[in-house]
Amino acid sequence: MFSVNEHYLDIKQSYIFTEIAARVRKFSEEHPDKKVIRMGIGDVTLPLAKTVVEALVKASQEMGVKETFHGYGPEQGYDFLRERISEYYASMGVTLQDGEVFVSDGAKSDVANITDLFGNDNVVLICDPVYPVYVDTNRMLGRTIKFLQGDESNGFLPMPPSFHGDIIYLCSPNNPTGAVYDRAQLKAWVDYAKAEGAIILFDAAYESFIEDPSLPRSIFEIDGAKDCAIEFCSLSKTAGFTGTRCGYTVVPKGIEVTAKNGKTLNLNAMWMRRQTTKFNGVPYIIQRGAEAVFTPEGLKEIRENIQYYKQNAKILADCFTELGIPFTGGINSPYIWLKCPDGMDSWAFFDLLLNGAAVVGTPGAGFGDAGEGYFRLTAFSDRENTLEAVERIKALLKK
Amino acid sequence: MFSVNEHYLDIKQSYIFTEIAARVRKFSEEHPDKKVIRMGIGDVTLPLAKTVVEALVKASQEMGVKETFHGYGPEQGYDFLRERISEYYASMGVTLQDGEVFVSDGAKSDVANITDLFGNDNVVLICDPVYPVYVDTNRMLGRTIKFLQGDESNGFLPMPPSFHGDIIYLCSPNNPTGAVYDRAQLKAWVDYAKAEGAIILFDAAYESFIEDPSLPRSIFEIDGAKDCAIEFCSLSKTAGFTGTRCGYTVVPKGIEVTAKNGKTLNLNAMWMRRQTTKFNGVPYIIQRGAEAVFTPEGLKEIRENIQYYKQNAKILADCFTELGIPFTGGINSPYIWLKCPDGMDSWAFFDLLLNGAAVVGTPGAGFGDAGEGYFRLTAFSDRENTLEAVERIKALLKK
Numbered sequence: 001m002f003s004v005n006e007h008y009l010d011i012k013q014s015y016i017f018t019e020i021a022a023r024v025r026k027f028s029e030e031h032p033d034k035k036v037i038r039m040g041i042g043d044v045t046l047p048l049a050k051t052v053v054e055a056l057v058k059a060s061q062e063m064g065v066k067e068t069f070h071g072y073g074p075e076q077g078y079d080f081l082r083e084r085i086s087e088y089y090a091s092m093g094v095t096l097q098d099g100e101v102f103v104s105d106g107a108k109s110d111v112a113n114i115t116d117l118f119g120n121d122n123v124v125l126i127c128d129p130v131y132p133v134y135v136d137t138n139r140m141l142g143r144t145i146k147f148l149q150g151d152e153s154n155g156f157l158p159m160p161p162s163f164h165g166d167i168i169y170l171c172s173p174n175n176p177t178g179a180v181y182d183r184a185q186l187k188a189w190v191d192y193a194k195a196e197g198a199i200i201l202f203d204a205a206y207e208s209f210i211e212d213p214s215l216p217r218s219i220f221e222i223d224g225a226k227d228c229a230i231e232f233c234s235l236s237k238t239a240g241f242t243g244t245r246c247g248y249t250v251v252p253k254g255i256e257v258t259a260k261n262g263k264t265l266n267l268n269a270m271w272m273r274r275q276t277t278k279f280n281g282v283p284y285i286i287q288r289g290a291e292a293v294f295t296p297e298g299l300k301e302i303r304e305n306i307q308y309y310k311q312n313a314k315i316l317a318d319c320f321t322e323l324g325i326p327f328t329g330g331i332n333s334p335y336i337w338l339k340c341p342d343g344m345d346s347w348a349f350f351d352l353l354l355n356g357a358a359v360v361g362t363p364g365a366g367f368g369d370a371g372e373g374y375f376r377l378t379a380f381s382d383r384e385n386t387l388e389a390v391e392r393i394k395a396l397l398k399k
Numbered sequence: 400m401f402s403v404n405e406h407y408l409d410i411k412q413s414y415i416f417t418e419i420a421a422r423v424r425k426f427s428e429e430h431p432d433k434k435v436i437r438m439g440i441g442d443v444t445l446p447l448a449k450t451v452v453e454a455l456v457k458a459s460q461e462m463g464v465k466e467t468f469h470g471y472g473p474e475q476g477y478d479f480l481r482e483r484i485s486e487y488y489a490s491m492g493v494t495l496q497d498g499e500v501f502v503s504d505g506a507k508s509d510v511a512n513i514t515d516l517f518g519n520d521n522v523v524l525i526c527d528p529v530y531p532v533y534v535d536t537n538r539m540l541g542r543t544i545k546f547l548q549g550d551e552s553n554g555f556l557p558m559p560p561s562f563h564g565d566i567i568y569l570c571s572p573n574n575p576t577g578a579v580y581d582r583a584q585l586k587a588w589v590d591y592a593k594a595e596g597a598i599i600l601f602d603a604a605y606e607s608f609i610e611d612p613s614l615p616r617s618i619f620e621i622d623g624a625k626d627c628a629i630e631f632c633s634l635s636k637t638a639g640f641t642g643t644r645c646g647y648t649v650v651p652k653g654i655e656v657t658a659k660n661g662k663t664l665n666l667n668a669m670w671m672r673r674q675t676t677k678f679n680g681v682p683y684i685i686q687r688g689a690e691a692v693f694t695p696e697g698l699k700e701i702r703e704n705i706q707y708y709k710q711n712a713k714i715l716a717d718c719f720t721e722l723g724i725p726f727t728g729g730i731n732s733p734y735i736w737l738k739c740p741d742g743m744d745s746w747a748f749f750d751l752l753l754n755g756a757a758v759v760g761t762p763g764a765g766f767g768d769a770g771e772g773y774f775r776l777t778a779f780s781d782r783e784n785t786l787e788a789v790e791r792i793k794a795l796l797k798k
Contacts, residue, residue: 001596002565003518004656004664008672043470053463056684057456063643064452070642071442105504105679112677116539119402136676140515166401197400243469243683244462257403265403273407277535278511280504284642285455286682 007142014132016366017041020350027354034358037389039377041362042175042334044240046308046382048289049301052239055292059285070284075276077103077248081287084294085248094220097253100268102275103282103290106247107205107234112137113278114201114230114249117270118167125165127158129176129337129364129371131203134169149370155179156328156337160192168193170219171203173210176367176376177337178329180215186222193228199255199267200229205247208238208306209313210332226252230267237334239293239302246282246290309334312386313379319390323397334379337364341397349375357392406541413531415765416440419749426753433757436788438776440761441574441733443639445707445781447688448700451638454691458684469683474675476502476647480686483693484647493619496652499667501674502681502689505646506604506633511536512677513600513629513648516669517566524564526557528575528736528766528773530602533568548769554578555727555736559591567592569618570602572609575766575775576736577728579614585621592627598654598666599628604646607637607705608712609731625651629666636733638692638701645681645689708733711785712778718789722796733778736763740796748774756791 020040028036048056062068076082082101089096104110115137124138128147138145146165148158156177170189172181181189193200200219207217219225234247241247255267282290292298317330320338327338340349346363353359353375361378364371381389419439427435447455461467475481481500488495503509514536523537527546537544545564547557555576569588571580580588592599599618606616618624633646640646654666681689691697716729719737726737739748745762752758752774760777763770780788 001656002521002598004658004666004669005516005518006658006660006664008516008664008669009658009660009662011672011676014675041471045465045468045470047465047468048462050463053459056459056462060452060455060459060684060688063447063455064449066444066446069444069446069639071444071639072440072641105682108679109677117404117407119404122401133676140673140676199401240468240470242471243680245679245682257400259403259405259408261405261408263408265405265407267403270403270407273410274539276413277410277532277539278508280507280644281642283504283644283682283685285459285684289459 005140007140010139010142011136014136016363020360020362023351023354024360027358031358036358036360037381037385037392038360039381039389040360042237042378042380043242044237044309044380046240046305048240048244049293049298049305051295051298051301052289052292056285056289059288063285073281073284073287075279075281076272077101077282078284078287081291084291088294089218089220089250092218092221094218096250100250100252102249102251102271103287104247104249104279105245105282106236107203107232107249108133110247110249111201111203111232113274114271115141116274116278117267122166123164125161125168127169127171127174128369129156129367129374130169131171131175132367135368147368147370150177150179151370152326152339157181157185159185160188164196166196166198168198168200169203170200171205173206173329173333173335175206176335176362176364176371178333178335179337180210180332182214183216183222186216186219186225190219190222190224190228194224198228200225202229202231204231205234206237206333207233208302209310209334211310212332215332220250226254228255235290235293238306239298240305241290244286244289246286308383309379312381312383315386315390316377316379319393323394325397336377336379338375338377340373340375343373346372346375353393353396356396357389359389359392404539406539409538409541410535415762419759419761422750422753423759426757430757435757435759436780436784436791437759438780438788439759441636441777441779442641443636443708443779445639445704447639447643448692448697448704450694450697450700451688451691455684455688458687462684472680472683472686474678474680475671476500476681477683477686480690483690487693488617488619488649491617491620493617495649499649499651501648501650501670502686503646503648503678504644504681505635506602506631506648507532509646509648510600510602510631512673513670514540515673515677516666521565522563524560524567526568526570526573527768528555528763528770529568530570530574531766534767546767546769549576549578550769551725551738556580556584558584559587563595565595565597567597567599568602569599570604572605572728572732572734574605575734575761575763575770577732577734578736579609579731581613582615582621585615585618585624589618589621589623589627593623597627599624601628601630603630604633605636605732606632607701608709608733610709611731614731619649625653627654634689634692637705638697639704640689643685643688645685707782708778711780711782714785714789715776715778718792722793724796735776735778737774737776739772739774742772745771745774751795752792755795756788758788758791
């Protein structure tokens with residue numbers, strides 16, 4: 001009999017969103033008159049920017065005309081988009097070489113597929129609480145994971161440990177905690193990676209929410225990072241592309257490893273080989289939409305949307321400040337990560353919020369053991385619902 | 400130092416299309432007056448069908464309006480598309496259960512990513528000549544590959560060997576040879592798979608080119624295949640989606656393997672877990688375009704395009720019949736796989752065709768050792784170029 005990858009038995013079934021859906025369904029059945037406000041899943045609600053839609057429509061029409069039809073494109077993305085992304089990095093003060101940007105269908109795919117490039121003997125460092133994809137994709141390969149605990153003492157920003165690690169997952173601004181590493185903290189991580197011969201996999205999916213100019217939006221703003229880091233980013237939250245699907249990954253050209261036989265393997269070349277072999281590129285239409293994001297008009301429009309969500313985040317943050325409930329995030333991030341009051345566990349607080357305020361969030365326990373006792377709310381609802389949720393939460397929790 | 404996947408050293412660098420491009424460039428520089436006709440890469444040239452473009456435009460516009468905007472969709476695809484694909488299978492006499500169809504960004508991704516589900520101790524059977532993705536994705540994992548030679552004696556349709564195999568890649572109609580398995584041959588493969596406890600990975604990307612109703616378009620037309628086969632298909636060639644990116648994979652619900660610890664792993668559930676963890680679905684816009692393919696009007700339009708390419712294939716086939724050059728394909732397939740005349744090797748024939756007729760094809764050696772001495776031409780050019788290429792080839796090769 002053929003054999004299967006039995007490491008799939010080691011992945012926890014992710015019941016959290018199923019369980020949330022079930023509890024919300026039960027509540028709605030029992031209280032059909034109550035309007036439930038959903039602040040659980042990190043999905044956007046504003047439509048795509050006008051400039052982006054125009055580009056999508058134009059590109060769709062091009063596909064219907066022989067002279068402007070596009071067949072197979074380069075797997076790593078069209079130059080018209082890769083160049084705009086390089087310019088976007090340049091605007092952060094980061095200089096990229098030609099061929100370092102790879103366009104993809106989203107940060108999730110790339111963060112997951114990058115595991116292909118590494119050996120199974122690596123020690124993987126993952127912060128807890130965590131976006132579950134880092135954990136599950138490594139468990140699927142039977143790799144050793146060491147968790148670095150985030151908590152109130154470190155502001156949910158774990159720093160380099162005293163032990164060795166080979167592959168380091170960092171996400172800043174963090175999902176789910178909204179915490180953001182500052183330059184000194186990221187520099188410490190880069191120094192650790194260089195000292196240990198480790199590689200940092202840096203998830204920058206929420207970089208566009210950073211407003212404090214002293215905070216780094218890219219790991220490549222840190223000296224030395226191009227020797228030891230790969231960065232993943234996405235238009236999902238930057239430009240509302242959760243259902244449109246486009247992201248990008250930067251793999252510096254200079255990162256090389258000597259194989260056991262003495263030959264050199266270059267990570268950039270390996271990722272190119274991986275993508276050309278196992279991927280066929282992002283739809284032409286979608287790449288034209290993504291290109292429009294980076295035009296002056298597109299950037300102006302998406303920044304208005306980001307400001308809208310950031311104002312929601314501020315409304316949530318002000319609410320919990322007023323209630324005296326500790327939290328991270330809310331600034332420089334679309335997430336609010338709050339401590340469940342009165343020592344409640346995260347599912348108990350979920351039930352309290354659902355039954356007492358008809359507001360749905362995500363129990364922190366769904367993001368790892370260190371998430372127990374915490375709770376995530378997102379700023380991606382619309383303004384009216386955010387304001388109403390805050391009023392309901394205050395009425396429920398004010399003592 | 401972190402370790403990399405050193406199996407990447409075992410993959411042959413795929414120089415073929417680079418080398419083709421270099422030789423064509425040199426020829427064009429030396430003969431700027433000669434019009435080069437390209438029949439090398441299997442990319443389509445007709446634009447998307449009108450119905451599909453209308454659906455893409457409409458969906459793009461929906462994304463710009465809050466009420467019709469779509470964020471994250473189900474990773475396995477929207478029901479509106481999965482149901483149309485199930486109906487398409489029903490039209491072939493194949494009944495699929497709910498949840499057996501997975502929408503993806505193309506057959507290449509799924510054929511490559513399906514390797515995630517299997518153990519590295521499997522013996523992989525691959526026909527030679529071959530679409531290189533099957534080979535490279537298994538080499539990247541260090542798996543043992545046994546090649547089954549296609550040649551004139553078996554019509555480039557290798558049959559089950561006398562030795563054991565665990566994972567079997569079959570492609571019919573075949574890329575690159577254009578050869579098509581009949582029902583009895585596929586039944587023999589299904590019987591072999593069941594006797595050996597093997598799984599068949601069936602690539603049906605060219606099924607829509609089959610016109611002979613006695614030939615199977617899906618492996619699931621064969622009794623017992625739902626116990627031992629996964630099927631991959633794509634709209635790339637069916638509907639000109641090479642740059643639009645949508646395909647689908649059928650994983651039957653009944654295929655289960657007992658793990659070493661006695662637990663049961665179900666392939667359909669594993670693929671669902673793989674896709675929900677490592678993929679975020681196909682863009683909503685693209686899925687609406689794909690849905691339009693399966694409407695009566697869409698099917699009518701794409702069938703006209705397929706007929707156009709099939710007529711090109713017939714023109715090529717008639718040319719080589721007239722020249723007395725043996726070939727496979729040309730009927731039920733967009734590919735012509737011909738024997739290089741006078742015992743030439745495939746690069747020698749490439750040079751002859753380029754220099755003598757300014758026609759570009761693909762040397763068979765690029766598809767594996769068994770491809771040496773053969774040559775692939777595609778029917779995806781436009782009519783005018785196909786006719787001109789045939790005249791030039793006849794003038795060059797007629798004795």
